[in-house]
Amino acid sequence: MSAIPQTITQKILAARAGRSEVSPGEVVVCRVDLAMANDVTAPAAVSAFRKMGAARVWDRERVALVASHFVPAKDIASASLMSTMRAFALEQDIAHFFDVGRGGIEHILLPEEALVLPGDVVIGADSHSCTYGALGCFSTGVGSTDLAAVLATGEIWLRVPETMKIVYRGAPGRWVMGKDLILAVIATIGDDGAAYMAMEHTGDTLAHLSMDSRLTLTNMAIEAGAKSGIIAPDGVTLAYVDARRRATGRAREPVVLRSDEGAAYARTVEVDASALEPMVARPSLPSRSVPVSEVEPVRVDQVFIGSCTNARIEDLRVAAEVLGEERIAPEVRAMVIPATARVWRQANEEGLLERFADAGASVSTPTCGACLGAHMGVLGPDEVCVSTSNRNYVGRMGDPSARVYLANPAVAMAAAVAGEIVHPSDVRAKEAVGARG
Amino acid sequence: MGRAWVYGDNVDTDVIIPARHLTTFDVDVLAAHALEDLDPGFAAAVRPGDVVVAGSNFGCGSSREHAALALAGAGVAAVVAASFARIFFRNAINVGLAVLECPEAARGTSTGDEVEVDLDAGTVRNLSRGATWSTEPLPAIAQEIARAGGLVPWVRARLAAGP
Ligand code: SF4
Numbered sequence: 001m002s003a004i005p006q007t008i009t010q011k012i013l014a015a016r017a018g019r020s021e022v023s024p025g026e027v028v029v030c031r032v033d034l035a036m037a038n039d040v041t042a043p044a045a046v047s048a049f050r051k052m053g054a055a056r057v058w059d060r061e062r063v064a065l066v067a068s069h070f071v072p073a074k075d076i077a078s079a080s081l082m083s084t085m086r087a088f089a090l091e092q093d094i095a096h097f098f099d100v101g102r103g104g105i106e107h108i109l110l111p112e113e114a115l116v117l118p119g120d121v122v123i124g125a126d127s128h129s130c131t132y133g134a135l136g137c138f139s140t141g142v143g144s145t146d147l148a149a150v151l152a153t154g155e156i157w158l159r160v161p162e163t164m165k166i167v168y169r170g171a172p173g174r175w176v177m178g179k180d181l182i183l184a185v186i187a188t189i190g191d192d193g194a195a196y197m198a199m200e201h202t203g204d205t206l207a208h209l210s211m212d213s214r215l216t217l218t219n220m221a222i223e224a225g226a227k228s229g230i231i232a233p234d235g236v237t238l239a240y241v242d243a244r245r246r247a248t249g250r251a252r253e254p255v256v257l258r259s260d261e262g263a264a265y266a267r268t269v270e271v272d273a274s275a276l277e278p279m280v281a282r283p284s285l286p287s288r289s290v291p292v293s294e295v296e297p298v299r300v301d302q303v304f305i306g307s308c309t310n311a312r313i314e315d316l317r318v319a320a321e322v323l324g325e326e327r328i329a330p331e332v333r334a335m336v337i338p339a340t341a342r343v344w345r346q347a348n349e350e351g352l353l354e355r356f357a358d359a360g361a362s363v364s365t366p367t368c369g370a371c372l373g374a375h376m377g378v379l380g381p382d383e384v385c386v387s388t389s390n391r392n393y394v395g396r397m398g399d400p401s402a403r404v405y406l407a408n409p410a411v412a413m414a415a416a417v418a419g420e421i422v423h424p425s426d427v428r429a430k431e432a433v434g435a436r437g
Numbered sequence: 438m439g440r441a442w443v444y445g446d447n448v449d450t451d452v453i454i455p456a457r458h459l460t461t462f463d464v465d466v467l468a469a470h471a472l473e474d475l476d477p478g479f480a481a482a483v484r485p486g487d488v489v490v491a492g493s494n495f496g497c498g499s500s501r502e503h504a505a506l507a508l509a510g511a512g513v514a515a516v517v518a519a520s521f522a523r524i525f526f527r528n529a530i531n532v533g534l535a536v537l538e539c540p541e542a543a544r545g546t547s548t549g550d551e552v553e554v555d556l557d558a559g560t561v562r563n564l565s566r567g568a569t570w571s572t573e574p575l576p577a578i579a580q581e582i583a584r585a586g587g588l589v590p591w592v593r594a595r596l597a598a599g600p
Contacts, residue, residue: 027576044462044502052592070460077460127500127524143502143528144462145588152592157578191447192494196523225494227523285447372456372499391498393451395474400452 005260007163008232009198012138012257016121024162024264033120033137035150036064038106039071041125043084044144049151057092058154064096064115065089066106069368074375104340104366107131107219107308111211112342114244118233119255123150128308128390130221134214135241136233136256138198141222161198161227162266163259164189168205170274175424177318178213179310179388179408181205182220183279183289184271191287192225197266199229200259205273206231211240212314219309220390223286232258280386280421281406284394292411295421299331302385303416304397306337307371310388310409313346319413320352322424327359329419334361335377337369361416373397379404386415438564439486439514443548446492448475450504450525453496459503467503468510485512488552490543492518496525502532509534515554517561519543530579531588537561539572556583 006014006021014022016030037045042065049057057063065085070078082100089097096115103109107128110116118136122129125147132139142156150156166185186193199221206214214231221229231237233256241254277291305311305319316338328334336356338344344366347353353363370377371389379385379398385405387397392404407415410424417427452475454467461467472479489508495518496504505528508516515535529536535556542561546552550565559572575583585591 027578040459041500041502047462048589051589053596054592075460081460125500127498129500141500141524143500143505143524143531145502145531146527149588149592152596159576191497192520192522195494195520222498222524225497225522372451374456374459391449391451393449393498395455396449396451400474 005262005264007198007200007259007263008136008257009138009163009200009228009230010160012119012121013158013160015119022160024160027157027159029155029157030121032062032123032150032154032156034062034064034116034122035147036066036106036110036122036124036126036129037144037147038066038068038126039078039081039085040069041144041147042088043081045125045148045151046084046088048145048148052148052152054152057094057151060093061095063094063151064098064106064110065094066098066103066109067100068103068105069372070374071100071367072365102341104343105308105311105368108312108339108343111135111215112244112340114241114248114250117241117252117254118237119257123147123156127222128219130226130229131215131219131308133221133228133230134211134218136231136237138228138230140228161196163198163200164194165265165268166199166201166271167268168201168203168271168273170205170272171208172205172273172276175278175410176273176276177408177410178209178216180276180279181271181273182217183281183286183406184276185269186220186224186286187279187289188269189224191223191285194221195225197226199224199226201229201231206234210314211236212312215312216309220286223390278408278411278424280411281392283403283405284392286390286392286406292407292421292423297420298384299420300386300415301332301383302377302379303332303334303412304370304377304385304387304389305409305412306335306339306369307389308339309390311337311339311343313343315388315409316343316347316352319409320355322410322413322427323355323359323417324428326417326427328361328416332416332419334416335370336361336363337376338366340366370397386412386421388412438551438553439484439488441488441490441546441548441550441552442479442483443546444475444489444491447494447497448491449498450496450501451498453504454501454507459501462503462506464506464510467507471507471511480511483511483513486514487512488554489513489516490518490546490552491516492543493520495521497522500524502528505529505532505534515556517542517554530575530583533587537572539570542570
């Protein structure tokens with residue numbers, strides 16, 4: 001027992017720093033349980049790793065390299081980046097290298113693969129590495145040079161963050177998902193409202209949220225400026241983790257920790273989840289989120305259902321449910337990109353991919369794709385996109401004059417069907433009326 | 438000493454260096470596109486020693502180190518902001534780009550002002566206005582890394598020294 005009550009984040013960092021307790025603000029050096037890089041960040045990390053004079057990664061079993069952003073290679077330059085990462089993976093005999101077709105977007109892939117577990121310290125060379133915190137681990141994003149130092153030494157220096165506690169109350173209504181909760185929080189606290197902090201999600205609402213929705217909550221910690229997002233493990237977490245460990249045969253044990261009674265929080269934010277509508281973030285900041293019914297009428301050119309935020313099986317099921325037997329509006333192009341090979345296969349088995357294709361959507365292989373405006377759906381001048389991803393910054397998805405609205409997959413599919421931003425129940429209600437007539 | 442280039446809040450790494458240029462980490466290529474989606478004239482007009490001054494949450498968004506490299510490569514001597522997003526802040530220190538958090542300097546500086554930054558002393562001087570501001574010191578370990586010239590030389594020295 002430590003003398004001062006600790007948050008779950010303090011406990012994890014203390015354990016990995018070999019300490020009994022740590023305080024917010026102090027700098028600690030932590031052992032890393034898993035280090036991750038992708039095709040954009042790994043090549044620069046490899047170059048820094050070599051310049052550091054390192055010969056071997058500290059532990060080949062604790063490194064994951066994932067081809068996700070520019071895959072399948074979009075041009076010759078990105079093919080070269082991939083070759084650099086592939087060659088390094090082979091040279092170092094990296095245990096968890098996921099090439100095209102065998103992985104997908106890292107933030108959905110690593111939990112599926114049971115490579116990130118409760119109690120871990122995870123360091124990823126990608127800003128959305130905060131996603132893994134939904135499992136009850138400390139996880140944060142860094143740049144390539146920091147990652148290179150982890151590859152070389154197995155350690156990282158971290159300033160112990162203060163924690164913002166978010167308390168969700170009540171059962172979310174129809175079409176309200178993890179995405180809406182986190183957009184509501186960011187609208188309240190601002191784009192840097194949790195700067196340098198850990199965001200700890202708590203409250204009775206969590207019992208209503210699947211692991212998929214929880215991963216969306218922690219995914220967008222970075223959009224509030226946070227260092228990490230975290231949810232203490234409960235029955236939902238442990239059932240998921242056990243299932244994934246069995247399915248993958250990975251034997252590493254989870255370490256279940258919780259915040260102490262009386263732990264210090266820098267700020268507490270309360271959210272009445274039962275009163276929330278689906279939220280939409282207007283261009284060009286996530287904090288410009290409002291309930292969908294308050295969005296001004298806007299015609300939509302493109303709908304993107306994908307990314308590490310909302311391309312899990314639950315997201316695709318919800319999108320298919322809103323779609324029903326409708327078709328994509330003729331003036332809209334819709335693209336659905338399942339996040340990983342496993343999500344793709346499951347959606348295929350459930351007939352979802354065929355339904356999307358029948359309705360006129362483009363369905364493709366797992367990749368970040370349109371989310372970062374690199375390929376597979378880049379926006380042209382003045383175009384309007386509804387996206388299930390996490391960033392609607394200027395130029396993020398293409399031309400700087402394009403406008404991006406962020407939403408959950410139900411709202412995104414409703415926009416694809418209606419050709420404009422509407423409440424998902426408008427689309428479903430219309431169909432019900434049509435069916436009666 | 439250099440000229441100030443002043444921008445607002447939430448300058449994200451997507452506008453510092455858009456994803457279409459992430460297929461390389463060649464500093465000169467990145468520098469040629471620095472801040473292209475925010476200020477298309479910047480890359481051509483910036484001179485070595487100039488200072489980028491901005492509002493809160495500078496460098497938010499993507500972890501792409503390319504953003505810090507693009508600014509450093511363009512000759513930017515330092516970024517002074519009211520506040521920084523943490524990944525950019527670490528990246529800047531790691532690649533040897535000076536970063537100073539100073540809300541007063543961010544408020545009291547206009548584009549074109551002559552600005553001088555002293556990282557060791559932690560001060561920002563605006564010569565055009567005759568003002569000097571001091572900033573919070575970096576954590577000791579970050580100072581050590583900055584003094585070593587970045588994280589690569591810092592780790593290199595430690596690896597060479599052995600366990
Ligand atoms: S899906 Fe988008 S936000 Fe997520 S890792 Fe890929 S590029 Fe980043």
